[in-house]
Amino acid sequence: MYIKQISVFSQNIRGTLYTLTEFLGNNGIDLKAISVADTSNFGIVRFIIDQDKIDDTAKLLRDGGYSVHVNHVICVSIPDKPSGLAQILGMLEREHISVEYLYSFFRNTGDNAVLILRLSDREAGAKLFEKEGVHMFTPAELA
Amino acid sequence: MPKDTKNCRILEPEFECMSREELEALQGKRLHETVVHAYNNVPMYKERMDALGVTPDDINSIEDITKLPFTDKPDLRDHFPDGLFAVPRSEIVRVQGSSGTTGKPIVSGYTQNDIDVWTDMVARALAAAGCTEEDTVQVTYGYGLFTGGLGIHQGASKLGAMVVPMSSGNTQRQIMMLKELGATMICCTPSYATLIGETVREMGIDPSELKLKSGCFGAEPWTAEMRNNLEGLMDFNALDIYGLTEIGGPGVSFECMEKCGLHVNEDHVIAEIINPETGEHMPDGVTGELVFTTITKTGQPMIRYRTHDLCTITREKCACGRTTARMGRITGRSDDMIIVRGVNVFPSQIESVIVGIEGVAPHYMLIVDRQNSADTLEVQVELKEELFSDTVSHVEELRNRMTEQIKSVVGVTAKVTIVPPKTLPRFEGKARRVIDNRKL
Structure with a gap:
């Protein structure tokens, strides 16, 4: 039901993101989705990769001197059409679940867009999506 | 005249x-x-x-x-x-x-x-x-x-x-x-x-x-x-x-x-x-x-x-x-005393704040500069990896807490910069934690 996301802490300095993505690339890791949260002072780079490679990649990054945090997020598929996103957000709003952040996938999935969500209450969110028939990706689907 | x-x-x-x-x-x-x-x-x-x-x-x-x-x-x-x-x-x-x-x-x-x-x-x-x-x-x-x-x-x-x-x-x-x-x-x-x-x-x-x-x-x-x-x-x-x-x-x-x-x-x-x-x-x-x-x-x-x-x-x-x-x-x-905007500042005062805050490591650097005739003090401190999470608000909260406590203990407002773990210099013997870029 949930998928694992890797977050890396970085300084808000030119070249930091390049160095990180180059490091991942050199180690054969394919990014499926990425988002960068920035403040004037620091940044947090969050990304989704092949779920079988999470532990190895986290270790690799730590050995490379990065601060790494792994946590669970929800990944859903939504119709790629006007109001597609609003529909999902409305669903959450009615249940008083807030979105802490969201970003979407690189890959093209035809009629659907793929969204990664961190919610104020992950379990309640997952139950809601199940009830409403919103497709949630399993780790195996992201392999 | x-x-x-x-x-x-x-x-x-x-x-x-x-x-x-x-x-x-x-x-x-x-x-x-x-x-x-x-x-x-x-x-x-x-x-x-x-x-x-x-x-x-x-x-x-x-x-x-x-x-x-x-x-x-x-x-x-x-x-x-x-x-x-x-x-x-x-x-x-x-x-x-x-x-x-x-x-x-x-x-x-x-x-x-x-x-x-x-x-x-x-x-x-x-x-x-x-x-x-x-x-x-x-x-x-x-x-x-x-x-x-x-x-x-x-x-x-x-x-x-x-x-x-x-x-x-x-x-x-x-x-x-x-x-x-x-x-x-x-x-x-x-x-x-x-x-x-x-x-x-x-x-x-x-x-x-x-x-x-x-x-x-x-x-x-x-x-x-x-x-x-x-x-x-x-x-x-x-x-x-x-x-x-x-x-x-x-x-x-x-x-x-x-x-x-x-x-x-x-x-x-x-x-x-x-x-x-x-x-x-x-x-x-x-x-x-x-x-x-x-x-x-x-x-x-x-x-x-x-x-x-x-x-x-x-x-x-x-x-x-x-x-x-x-x-x-x-x-x-x-x-190692520095004077920032007329206030005496000792690195040990900053250290006493840092060691009291969960989530940051006891490694820090002080960078003093003078911009537009006013002294600036930047405190760089390392985040502890186990306390790093995926949200921005958590790190921002740490920063705000440090800024407040430094102001209260030292009496000057410092810019706190949280840097990744193990990125600040480590010292053997006498630590040199102050970089003073002012032309004094």
Whole structure:
């Protein structure tokens, strides 16, 4: 039901993101989705990769001197059409679940867009999506 | 318009222009009295002198001063708040304070005599800058435990000047009051004076619209370049004034219009230069650590107090006529103290905040700079990996907490930068945690 996301802490300095993505690339890791949260002072780079490679990649990054945090997020598929996103957000709003952040996938999935969500209450969110028939990706689907 | 120096004068020539022999005889006598007083009334002095086998009877001339033990800032912290008072508390009429090396401040107790002595020293400094009862002095130093505001206030009042007790901050309002009340002198830190001068220019005010003729600036080290710049901005004479709470406050030494060193009020304090490594007494002209002994203070006498300020001393007679010893500008510190916007900051104070905060590692760097005439302090601290999460708010919250606590402990607002773990330098032996990019 949930998928694992890797977050890396970085300084808000030119070249930091390049160095990180180059490091991942050199180690054969394919990014499926990425988002960068920035403040004037620091940044947090969050990304989704092949779920079988999470532990190895986290270790690799730590050995490379990065601060790494792994946590669970929800990944859903939504119709790629006007109001597609609003529909999902409305669903959450009615249940008083807030979105802490969201970003979407690189890959093209035809009629659907793929969204990664961190919610104020992950379990309640997952139950809601199940009830409403919103497709949630399993780790195996992201392999 | 030529700068007005007509009232610049020697307030007490009987002391400020004494012959060296007379002065040294007076210093020797007063030193003996101070040592007797301290030995009999302050346990710390008795213990230390006993340990060295020195009695007050061994101290009869200024040459004997080297027999006495040193005192230092930690002594004030260890005996906080009144362990170094040499008189009953009922005779203390005031305390003033400044930051210590950790979270706890240091305080100094003053008898009425000590307030009078201090006032006298400031009055001499202001008189050298031309202050009379005809003058209006805008005091832009902070008022409170800090000695700057009250010290200048008392000295200017003694001379009969009109005091405008503005305290620090609110630059626009300072300038409005300078204009409206027509202050002829202003006293504050040299960096704040520069900011006021720049703001005056930005507001399109010509310095001739102000009546300023001079200012006494201290509480932080400054350079000849800063003086030239400041005098250019405000078209007046900018003089240096030096002091420290432990020895009394501003006025311990001051510049005259010759602008060639700061005259030490030697009838009230004895100045020495020592080798900071060995404690050895150094000859005049050699750069070393400045050490003061108070010889007229009764509430909390300080014997051989190490300032950790580095400078030289000359006892050659000044062209102004004063015979008192002159300190050169402070060129550095023999410890890691930094002065940010006039506030003494010790890295150990910042460290005490950092170790109290969960989520950051005890590795840090302090970066000091001067932007637009104002000092900036950046504190870089490492995030602990186990406390890093995927949300921004968590790290922001850590930053805010640190900023607040640093402000509360140190008294200055720092920019806190959280950096990834293991990215700050590690030190073997003596840590060098301060990078000072100011051109001082």
